[in-house]
Amino acid sequence: MHWTTRVGVLLCGGLPAAAVAGADSGPGGGNGPGHGQPTTIYRDVVIIGGGASGSYSAVRLREDFNVSVVLVEQDERLGGHVNTFTDPSTGRSFDAGVQNWIDLPGSGVRQFFTRLGVATQPNVRSVLDQVYVDFTTGRKLPNYTPPPNNLRVEALQRYVTAAEQFLPILEPGWWTFPPPSQIPSDLFLPFRDFVKKYNLTAGVPGIFATTGFGMHDMMGGLTLWFMRSFNVNIARVLLGTESSFVPVSRRNQEIYDNILTLLGPSDVLLSSTVVSAQRSASKKGGVTLQVRNSKTGKTTKIVAKKILFTPVPSDQNMAPFDLDKEEKKTLSTFDYSASFVGVISHPSLPLNASILNTPSAAQPANWPAAVPESPYNTRFENYPNSTYFRVIAVGDQTLTEKKAKKLITDALGKMIKAGTLPKTKPAEDAKFHLFMPHGLVSAYASEKALKGGFIQKLQSLQGPKNTWYTGASWGVHLTTNLWVFTDTVLPKLVASL
Template sequence: MSRMQASVLGLLALACAKFARAKIDESNFDAARIIERDVAIIGGGAAGTYAAVRLREDFNTSIIVIEPKNRLGGHVDTYEVPETNTTLEYGVQSYMQYGPTVDFFERFSVEFGSFTSRRLATINVDVGTGKTLDYTSPTLNDTTEGLKKWLQFVEKYDSLVEPGFWNFPSPDKIPAEFLMPFGEFAREHKVEAAVPRIVTISGVGVGDLQILSTLQVVQAFGLAVTKGVLEGTFIQPKVSNSLLYQRAYKLLKDDVRLGSTIQETERDSTGVRIVIQSEKDQAKTLIKAKKVLWTPYPSQDNLKPFDQDAKELQVFKPWTPEWDYVGVASIPCIPENTSVQYMPRAVEPSNHLAIRDYAYFLSLGTTGPSGLNLFRVMLGANFSLTYEEAKVIVTSSVQKLVQAGTLNHTGDCEVDIKALSAHNGVLWPRESEALEQGFVQKLYSLQGHRSTWWTGRSWCEEYSSNVWTFTDTVLERLLKSLA
């Protein structure tokens, strides 16, 4: 067979496969199970909830929100301590006074105040053995000076990355500093002392912080969060972070489908059709919309029922998965008012850049109320990690403390994990070559492609305040496409 014949047969096979693929048949749905809207919103986290409120309430645009969880709120996780009137925030902790944040809280009469973190005695231990490390953290003054130098850098390029990367330069004009490995950049610009604070807040760089491009650290810790840290202007709701989403759900309830997953999708330039299934009764509903707004992280698992085309696959397939868990655990053998930070031995005596040179990190910090031995758990890994595997790492890591004699405790320590939530995601391709080959331009060219718009933490900085600010820029463009 000649090469030309093989090529023709290949094209015919692709055409036949496309023709043979089953189309969504509307006749399979009762009229009550067909919903028509201007915009279908995938995901009810920070981006999806905000977009739904803005589109429906401010722009008279009909919407439907599809959310697999039984609540809105995404990475907001609130634990209600039994037999007390206390709640603990173990997901999102605070917010920046940036973009529409304050207005959004006030819209739902959510009172807020300054964010204050508990002062805890820190024990730095070897992640492999549980033994105490001879590691000296940067002083407050050194941290502040490092952050000020970082601020000068991110301030210089803020218009290129916020809100979002709409104005990011073409490959031949990308600032050379963005392409530098972060370890090299940090040493050259003398910001090493800021690194522990940056990684603690952002969680960036598990396993390979020093070889990440500096741009990826900027994406994790940009201007708004840097200013918030230096100026001490973070805020938090007075009741709970979940209150905002509870009130938003009360407003949007008729246009929200909780506990629903996407089964099948058809998208083209004329609109979208989405089949969803309710977890509660397994019933299927057909949603017909002019546009769809995708807000979760675009992993291949998440996008399986979203009929990606070649253009989308080229952009999304190379992304790197990350695994993150947050939770609450009762740990009676660790003294209260204590924070345990698991680090690689390479940090000794003060190698701040090595703080993430391990395949996972773990942090345990007292939450209160007093006498309950409750700790907030933060676990991140650069390898696949299930809920059960995450629990094993937490419990075994506590036992290492006991076995190493780090704690004044003998015997096993009964770790009781009260709550655990996955905050997994995907990261842009890590190689600088991807940026030099136009990755950002290819990513943003997907906006509006096949009647689909994209927002969420994968498109900007991952903090709620940044996500809301970026979402406004997407909605502006989406609404024009509806006109």
């Protein structure tokens, strides 16, 4: 089992801004040149966000529940955190974001791909040379020994055993989460203490390399939130007891392109943002949204019975939605990490290798110290048979694109200066072929908030003001798990129509 390449199933569930859309036609007139009035369209449900959760919801609601929908997406494409780069000269695709899908037993995820016309195959992870470098100095670690495979496997097995006891209250969502006085004490442990308690030290480097980099403070954060990013299923994939798959095309964007084709232009509004929203407290009042196309400047009025909101419920994302005092207070309790993913090239970077950011303190075998301090660039990971490398920058919610790029070029420059890499061109000459914000990710709240009933307050927002929620802030941060969670939300939403 190879632990550090092609394993990660990244966080999904919507892009960072709350708005999304494009020009549409429907009852109420046109929105083309010469039309002074905005188009008005009528739907049962307006879905905000075309990432993993929003795109999946649109297909399920329209095709399986016979509910009319319009999907509003800020980007020019659907798919959220997939982030596929296609080499213009060869046509070969490279996925910087989502790497694969877990084939959850009984989830129907494979059938969903088949239904969308996407052929799949088992995910085969690439074996690359592992190079351990402290990115703060640029020097290779001469005395570091990664955990041997047998110890990593044993640690993961212990993690699965420990984590399985919490599945009934953590998955697929918060529906059965206990009141504050009954929350298991293990979930309040900083993850580093959970690691000590269950002897998981040999698993830490592999866990970090898989999905741990979605959290800017993996070791210091509460175990409750850690289990939202690295859950039992991803551990089972690493153990080989569950499987994962990818499209035969090796282009993960494919399924979302097919969803866009299936839904059609009348039910998907791309390149747009929600400008304002009115949400009635009465079921009959429904919701009314004004949506602006960022390319044309034209507006579309959407009249619907319900909203399904899928991006992170940050202050910025929720600003147009006319929140009341209690909604604002509850949703603003969340804090976030931030991340950026990219595809770069630079002649100094070694082919067939993955350069892993590993603090010097991890030597010789201090494995819990193998997680860098925030902010950081996780790695330079070569895509086999190419000159492209995958990079991931992570920090707290103040991390900007400029700072993220600097983390990457600084690490590259330090390795060149230290002689770890050959001096060919300046680090600043690194070419960013793709660099995409995952925005605010890995939502979390404090122990104090949890003991004050935060989860119960969060759940109380499901349904009132004709608004329902899904996405990574409400479920496990893996695409298949998000789809399973969404399948618990949609029947409740439909029943409320």
